Amino acid sequence: MIRRLFWASVAAACAAAAAQTGRPPASYSRQVAPYLRQHCAPCHYGGQRQGGLSLESAAAMVKGGGRGPAIVPGRAQESLLVQLMEHRRQPHMPPIPGSRPLDTRLIRAWIDAGARTDAPPPSKPAGSQTLAPAPVRTQAVSDPRVTAVALSPDGRILAAGGWGVLRIYSLASGQLLATRGGHPGPVTRLEFSRVGVLLAAAGGAPGRSGEVRVWSVGHLVREGRSPQVHGPHILVGPGDSVQAAAFSPDGRRVAGASYDRLVYVWDLPRPGSVPAGARRPAAVLKDHTDSVFGVAFSPDGALIATCGADRTVKVWDARSCRRLYTLSESTGELNSVAFTSDGTRVAAGGADRMLRVWRVDRRGGSLAKAAFAHEGAILQVACTPDGRALLTSGQDGFVKRWDAATLAEQRAYPRQPDWPQSIAVSRDGRLLAVGRHDGGLMVYSAATGVLVREVARPPARSAGAAEPPATSSVPGTRKGDNRRMPRKNGPVTLQAASLASVSPAGFPWGQRVRLTLTGSLLSDATGVFFDDAAIQGTLVKPPDANRGIARVDVAAGPEARVGIHRVWLQTPHGVTGAAAFAVGAWPEVPQGEPNDTPGRAQPLALPCTVIGALDQPGDVDCFRIDARAGQEVVLEVVAQPIGSRLQPVLVVTGPDGATVAESRLQADRPDTLLGFRAQKDGAHVVCLRDYESAGGPDVHYRLNAGEFPVITRVFPLGVQAGRTARVQIRGWNLGGRDWAEVAVPARTSRGETVPVEPGGGASPALQ
Secondary structure: OOOOOOOOOOOOOOOOOOOOOOOOOOOHHHHHHHHHHHHHHHHHOOOOOHHHOOOOOHHHHHHOEOOEOOOOOOOOOOOHHHHHHOOOOOOOOOOOOOOOOOOOHHHHHHHHOOOOOOOOOOOOOOOOOOOOOOOOOOOOOOOOOOOEEEEOOOOOEEEEEOEEEEEEEEOOOOOEEEEEEEEEEEOOEEEEOOOOOEEEEEEEEOOOEEEEEEEEEOOOOOOOOOOOEEEEEEEEOOOOOEEEEEEOOOOOEEEEEEOOOEEEEEEOOOOOOOOOOOEOOOEEEEOOOOOEEEEEEOOOOOEEEEEEOOOOEEEEEOOOOOEEEEEOOOOOOEEEEEEOOOOOEEEEEEOOOEEEEEEEOOOOEEEEEEEEOOOOOEEEEEEOOOOOEEEEEEOOOOEEEEEOOOOOEEEEOOOOOOOEEEEEEOOOOOEEEEEEOOOOEEEEEOOOOOEEEEEEOOOOOOOOOOOOOOEEEOOOOOOOOOOEEEOOOOOOOOOOOEEEEEEOOEEEOOOEEEEEEEEEOOOOOOEEEEOOOOEEEEEOOOOOOOOOEEEEEEEEOOOOOOEEEEEEEEEOOEEOOOEEEEEEOOOEEEOOOOOOOHHHOEEOOOOEEEEEEOOOOOOOEEEEEEEOOOOEEEEEEEOHHHOOOOOEEEEEEOOOOOEEEEOOOEOOEOOEEEEEEOOOOEEEEEEEEEOOOOOOOOOEEEEEEEOOOEEEEEEOOOOOOOOEEEEEEEEEOOOOOOEEEEEOOOOOOOOOOOOOOOOOOOOHHHO
16 A cells, blocks of 8 residues: 555565554463464474574574574564464465464564563462463364375275374274374375275475375275274485375375475385385476475376476376476465376366366366366365366365366355365265364265264363353354354364454545454454554444444544554454455545446546456456656555455556556565556556456455555665665656665664655655
8 A cells, every 4th residue: 555655665575563452461481482382393493493493482583593583572563483474474384285374363462562581380279360362272282183084995994194193984984993193293195096005194294304104004994893004114205294195096106295395206116015114216306496285196197297386287297207398377376286087187276266177188288277266275176086076175164066177166065164174085976075174074975965974073172161152153154144053062162253354445544434344253342453553443332133243433543554454353252363454545436337448447536546346257447547748657456455356457558559557466466556657648548457357246456546656666675774875766756866865773673674765855745
């Protein structure tokens, strides 16, 4: 969001001010240290210091590692540790594909309070309570998460992987038949071989090493008797966790996709056999530029397909292990890849929420179909044995079935109360297994979606936890959804309040508006907090009948910062996460239809903020600006920071119809900033579209247009603390100035951002 005085960074990208939530400081010894150890021990505790970073003390975090300090006391928003945990910067932490951003409310509260340490907690008297700033879900010593599932070819065994453990169940009865521990980290993928009775379990120690454990599982399972489970024998070599593994159709090879950006192929001595001892890879496939998350063999064994965080699918010759070609249409990291049963198509999905299908052979591949599949990232893609349907699981809690040829949605299975981390379909196509983040393990009828068996339930709530109400909102329900989940007899899991969206998504400063906040367990909110003291809000009473809605009357004073802001709610169920909204400084104009062609362009009077949406797939919104020769106009689209899925592309044409300026998507900037200088007097047309032609009510935007100053580049990129220096600047509407004087306070932390103002005295246009 552009201010009248634009802030540019001399050290890195701009950073927002730390949120002032009003929550009490957290205890380092009681809360922060245990939470960090729980999530970060494999890579940053003991002898492990990935990236040179130790998290064993506050001093070590301030010292940091190879990328500088991990925390900046008093400024959680600028702290690298928080940015990695919230998946705002790469690499995401912890480094587990498909994992959700960690709940950083506790860490943020501690850092914003100064990152102070305290004495170890004294023994707590009976009946005493500790007030935490927000409830943070912790895991028991035995982690309940189901991270991988697989069904045996004979349809008798259901295998489920978790953190450090493999469990084998009878599919007929749901009885636990065998447990095998010793895995050094989470079991990321499971796959049975087509020939013989082998089970591959991918995993490893994140940040240290990766492996695939191969177990021999007796295929004759009698009711009440354990299967024959021998092994494991370990396939080694990767320098980081193996995220997926696949058997070749003949069972003689195993391919593994690793977080270390490589793909490993191991040979097995004979079909269906388990190699003795540790076995090194026979080949290593090198071409991905980031972590590899998915791998699959074609049904004839001639091709290998891989996908990863570099947003590509790569197809390899399975015999020579030579890369044949790359499919690069995806716009986000890819988590899973699968061949259809006839081997002519490859399907993949990931962070951009789109399911894509390519036609492939040895000569090349081409995109056949694409569809928005989920409201969150796609976690896994699978194909039914007959090749007619694809199955996907997503962060929105849904598992869906798609027509493989047309990508028409055929069925949405019952929504899960937590992430469906892994799915598997039986060889006859009748059953669908779903493993969840909360430990649930379900088997459904693939045709009807009816629950066939609940193999494992999430663990019961801890003793002494507060009893939830008789009904509770389903976590992650769609906006405005008022469905309820009735409380069943027996143990239940305590749910936390969550905040998903704000409507309207923005408003001008100096106005009083009513915001509608949607999420779950919000109607009994007791307080509202903003990240700017100049923004004040009051909860509207009486509360809404929908427990997922809270309304707040908000006023932004003249001192309020123009830009993206965040809001939190305090509820009896804890403090919610933040939701974003925008505060603007210019008159707001609703987008008017029809304006889908340059000839129907909507006229704009500068400066203004257009409030609009691309209503349907392929929609284009056009606006007319009557500019004079030499006039510099700046356009900014604000979308993704306020919850839109728009990937904006702007094109500006002059009075003669020639293109004057065009924007491009940038990986480090979710929205679009574009400036242009009019070469002649006359009407200039601005056309806005989505990069992937998306449309719908959730493809909304705020378009700022005006003659405001903006700095787009600075050089040099850094200034020593305690010094004053001149830096070169480039941008629009800078009054002819090409330099700025920057004074950096002596106590400025390494890597901290500072504002840049044009030098030579501020003209009225730059005030």
